[in-house]
Amino acid sequence: MRSRYSAFVLGDAGYLLATWHRTTRPRSLDLDRDVRxxxxxxxxxxxxxxxxxxxxxxxxxxxxxxxVAGTQHENSRFVRDGGQWRYVDGVSLS
Structure with a gap:
């Protein structure tokens, strides 16, 4: 989880895709460069x-x-796949 957050901070879409479970991973990911x-x-x-x-x-x-300040409040689900934790999906709580 923390490594995926760090990837958002750095704008590293490749890492986010690599840590996303293959069954729910999008083909590409466009990060909003205006979000800090x-x-x-x-x-x-x-x-x-x-x-x-x-x-x-x-x-x-x-x-x-x-x-403008904002928050993303989510419950994220992860599974271990090939020995690595992968993000599956999340439910927004805000």
């Missing part, structure tokens, strides 16, 4: 243990867009 990510709060987690195969992360990511 400024903070991440991990609010809750479930699953995701060392030997686990799935987990969820509830987070709130803070951003600025056009000088």
């Amino acid at each position: 990510w400024i903070g991440l709060d991990v609010l809750a987690t479930s699953g995701g243990s060392l030997l686990g195969s799935e987990g969820t992360v509830e987070f709130r990511a803070h951003y600025l867009s056009g000088g």
